[in-house]
Amino acid sequence: MGKSHHAWWNKSIKAVLIAGLSVSLTACAQTKPAEQPQAAGTKTTEPAPAAKTPDQVLRLNNFTEPLSLHPGLITDVWSSNVIFQTFEGLTRTDKDGVPQPAIASEIKPSDDLLTYTFTIRDNAKWSNGDPVTAHDFENAWKWVLDAKNGSEYAYQLYYVKNAEAAFSGKAKPEDIGVKATDDKTLVVTLENPTPFFLELTAFYSYFPLNTKVVSANPDWAKEAGPNYTSNGPFKLTQWEHKTKLVLEKNEHYWDADNVKLSKIEMNIINDANTELSMLENGDLDWAGAPTGNVPLDAMQTLKEKGLLEITPKAGTYWYEFNTEQKPFNNKKIRQAFSYAINRKDIVENVTQGGELVATAIVPPTMFAENEKGLFADNDVEKAKQLLAEGMKEEGYASVEALPPITLSYNTEEAQTKIAQAVQDMWQKNLGVHVKLENQEWNVYYENIKNGKYQVARMGWTGDFNDPINFLEIFRTKEGNNHTRWEKKEFADLLAASAKEGDAAKRKAILQDAEKMLVDDMPVIPFYFKSTVYAKNPNLKGVVISGLGNVQYKWAYFE
Template identity: 60%
Template sequence: MKKRLSLLFSLMLVLSVFLAACGGFNKKESAGEKTGGEKKANVPQELRVNINTEPFSLHPGLANDSTSGTVLRQTFEGLTVIKDGKPELAAAEEYKVSDDLKTYTFKLRDAKWTNGDPVTAQDFEYAWKWALDPKNQSQYAYQLYYIKNGQAFNEGKAKAEDVGVKALDDKTLQVTLENPTPYFLELTAFYTYYPVNSKIAQKNPNWYKNAGPDYTSNGPFKMVTWEHNNKIVLEKNETYWDAKNVKLTKITMSMVNDPNTELSMFNNGELDWAGSPTGTLPTDALPQLKQEGKLHVQPIAGTYWLKFNTEKAPFNNVNIRKALTYAIDRKAIVENITKGEQVPAMAAVPPTMFPENKEGYFKDNDVEKAKEYLKKGLEELGLKDVKQLPPITYSFNTSEAHAKIAQAIQDMWKKNLGIEVKLENAEWNVYIDKLHSGDYQVGRMGWLGDFNDPINFLELFRDKKGGNNDTNWENPKYKQLLIDSQKEKDPEKRKQMLKDAEAILMDELPVAPIYFYTNTWVQKDNLKGVEVSGLGDVQFRWAYFE
């Protein structure tokens, strides 16, 4: 997941998608053809960053969080990679598209896994079908629903051999889609679309749980050390097909879940990069860092929101959800707590994707309206006053910023509505398991765009039991709009369908948007070539020290 930008950046993102849809993807250009400057022999090419916490999973088919994604983007590679906002050829060296825009045929380049095995089309087919197999419970299986019969297989209505991905030979992968998907090449850069060494995985189902000879990857770096809850060490992958253009020889990823410690490590020369998208800076330090000219701020396509478990009282009542959503002062949160130039969010989809909808769907801190909805909700629940509401617990993963935001919202709900709220925190792996299992009432979460299209934010809530939904909310009209939008060839009509869907989402509010993200970080002056995308993820394959 990631952070956001200005109107100029919004226009750049829109333009990049337009170019990709209209042939802006250069079939002959490989990711390795664009490189940073040359390193100097006397400058160690060893990067040190912080990733806050233990990754949820380092299996591409199971990962579903930004921490895991940060590691996987350095160690694995999909058919394409995103560079300067556009997909470029990576594991694939060329591709063809059928006249109906539904069948892609990829020719793989000669590449090897870190153990020397060749990377084959069968490895891609295996990985994608593995993620879709319902027995593997991939939270991101829905990202593969664009593939013909992908959803049907995941829901037990089709067989694996019916899925539209097939290795024609070792170097040829044929993919058939349900519908023309103009952003499909962007999708193939996302980690759920990464290959897995099928030989290793079939022999050892636990291959991905520790560093070692079985943890094979095909990206620019290989994992050599994984000290759980302490650090991960990556080294340059000398078997990588474009190794000559990879400058860094080593990346050390610490797991320090304290922003103040992270900043101190940077100031003491123990880190070369501090802050997002890999780590976190202390919010209280941001104004001073900005004044000193050290702070980098980049708006990104992502939304910080609260998820309501709509099957647990009182959040099974839409008016209670509206009351709590409207009673939040977002402006105060971004100005007094986060301090990273975030933008208050009264919509789910970031303005980089819907730039014309800057005002959103409701007013910030609309306490009078919130009280009206609270009164209506209490009546519908047969309650006389807020004291009769079931106990409410607000959950969040351990973090200084999340704790401050939770405390502020707790105070707002008490002051504005008279509602008492208990706060509960847990470490990331425990926390995300609780959300996915429905063991919560209201919990913070963020969503950073996986690809540059509004549907990426909206499809989260398409299906009640969708992989990353967690709210248990589902609306038939909303669902149908998203399904129909996938078949609509007119871009403006499709866009309106997605806007109509967001309007439904923001009327029923299974989530309460809080702000649109920014990335904030500091870095060593001589560190160059780090690629932070408009979606907020980071690539170190082009990084180097002058």
């Protein structure tokens, strides 16, 4: 591929990197032949070269191998970064963050907002040319709600009538409130009026599946090839596991005329320094969020040079306790470990990405009050008091008597530095020895899901713009709740919020639920996230939502 739209980077970023950043440039270095001197007395008569049309090929780093590329199974940002480009739901969130008709050409809600009738576009097709039908949506949603398929995000469909009952075996699949009345008409009935429902239909758990392909090939999503059919702006044409993915423009996409990129090449390189080096050398067009991090050592200098982009994101970084493992089965001990952390020091001196200290779960974009938080940061005296009380309750005579404690995190520079800072704070403030353990993401996450950890780094970025999305994770022990914590009073509050039609009263109920969650402390909130990245300035039209999702549908190089 030509480098016509990458020359911008060399002068600006080299000055930054030469200034002392610990970034290795040798792996991707490029050389340019020296220009030959022109003979005296001669002059060139060649015409000036015509301006070159930039290649519409976007080169990214997806950072980590996707856990899955099945819309009903994914839960992680590396998988969703692919799925949001290759699939499309009944709606798509537009450049202003507002859900708009997508595969549905028409949407008719009933007056009581309990029934939605979606009309499928006549020109909606799968990447193999098959028509997208209403049956593809009905079957896909019911697949997610079949417990044997193991979808961790099944609860995202519980707003649909009888969906939760079907998932738990208390209702039949035919009782679920989604029905294709013909190929072009999908009728959805909800449990309660849900003001954010059209945002949900833009989320990947609600994406369709090609019924014909899925029925014939149960493993259709495990490899690129003719079986991998999608209905979004791009199609998956290459998947070299742990190395590279290639997406190409989907010529059958209903809105293909508005897709300018011809190809997206996604490397899988699990190193932020290498990623930034490749951006510097013109081998990538983007570094950082949503799938990776800008190297921490580079942050300040990049800021000073005006090369860093930082925007707020509706997400919360936290550590999770396994509440079924000692000593974190004790609430006071969990609180002690949380209060002993200096979050302000971490965001100012470690992450440096414009994050806000978080002593609550729901981001301030949803609960403005949470910018102040629900408890004091770095309350060391309170932490010591709670630890002593908790140890007494559990029969530990001293901190030396506590079970060995291991802090787990996935292999990544930023996670390592945060973990090291926390380890030091717990040693200094509580006198507790903590072992650090890191693993590659896929192995790490599998262990988290199976409860093979004590305390581990995790977090949440909103799937849709409502606080229920951050709280419903903890409603039961299933799905994305890896802490094994649950509380009937908490679940009852969430259920009550679903039936409350008054917005102010609903907010108050959800805030009461959050206070209960934070008081029991199954997770330690650290900070509210931000989206941090650097990019090729010739790249235009990339849409980053307030939830941190990135869409390349409208992207192009000028």
